[in-house]
Every structure is written in structure tokens, then in C-alpha cells.
Amino acid sequence: MIDPDADQAIVEQLADLLRDRIRSGDLAPGALLPGEARLTEEYGLSRTAVQQAMALLRTEGLVSIDPTRGAFVCTSEPAETVTLLKGDTVSARLPTPVEQRELGAGDGVPVLVVFRADGSRELYSADRVRVGR
Structure with a gap:
């Protein structure tokens, strides 16, 4: 209550x-x-x-x-596991409209941005991913 x-x-x-x-x-x-x-x-x-x-x-x-x-x-989708390596970082933010469409993210669902130590960047819908080491 x-x-x-x-x-x-x-x-x-x-x-x-x-x-x-x-x-x-x-x-x-x-x-x-x-x-x-x-x-x-x-x-x-x-x-x-x-x-x-x-x-x-x-x-x-x-x-x-x-x-x-x-x-x-919402129907739960299987979560993908993204492995962070030494030097990788991750941050969360709301997606742009284009990112939201590309990822199929629901309204109000943040994205996780993985910055790899090699300078590359990966984007994931936060409701469909787990981050691990």
C-alpha cells in the first residue's frame, strides 16, 4: 500500500x-x-x-x-551481453530520433554508448543489453 x-x-x-x-x-x-x-x-x-x-x-x-x-x-526481449574490456567506458543518454528508429527503442528508453579503448563507439538500446566485464 x-x-x-x-x-x-x-x-x-x-x-x-x-x-x-x-x-x-x-x-x-x-x-x-x-x-x-x-x-x-x-x-x-x-x-x-x-x-x-x-x-x-x-x-x-x-x-x-x-x-x-x-x-x-512491455514484452521482454532477450538481453544481449556487452563485455567491457580494459579501458572501455559506458554512458547512458536519451537517443536522438534517428537513433531511436535505428535501434527500435521505445519512447523514453535510454541508449548505452560504449566507448572502446581503441576509439570506436557502439550504441545499444538500454532495455535490451547487459554490460559485463
Whole structure:
């Protein structure tokens, strides 16, 4: 449940509850999430708080939002593992529209930029990659 007196913001609390339902399989890939009206009523939150929680889950690549139909659980794709070698670095940022199209990245999903020690650069959609050493 949501605790307005907790140290954690209510937006984060709602995102955590929904994230847990997604990761547990209670909300399966492709499932429609409860609507804004239902969540505001069920948890006693403002519409803005619900929208912010959904936006947070969208940026994490867990949900996609269709303005006319609602929010859906994203289907998980197998994660590729990118191995970092000595001298390699990685950073995250939002993609340009061209990069988003080329990578097939969802709205709000960041990209990981791998800078190799040899000067080359690789770009990955952050929801489809793991970085390891």
C-alpha cells in the first residue's frame, strides 16, 4: 500500500508496486495495466502522481503508453551481453530520433554508448543489453 508518511515519494511507491507486479508475472507481457482512474481511486492518489509513476516505468522500459488505449507491459526481449574490456567506458543518454528508429527503442528508453579503448563507439538500446566485464 501507499504510505504518504514514508520517506519514499508516493510516485516511487506506486511505481514500486506496479514494478513488483510486472516482475512477479502478475502483470504479464502485453497486459493492460489498470487505468489512471482505477489507480487514483485504489491508492487515493492524484492523477498527476499516477501519470508520473507510469512515466517512470516507461523510462525503465517496463511499460509502453498508448494515449488512446492505456499502458501496457512491455514484452521482454532477450538481453544481449556487452563485455567491457580494459579501458572501455559506458554512458547512458536519451537517443536522438534517428537513433531511436535505428535501434527500435521505445519512447523514453535510454541508449548505452560504449566507448572502446581503441576509439570506436557502439550504441545499444538500454532495455535490451547487459554490460559485463
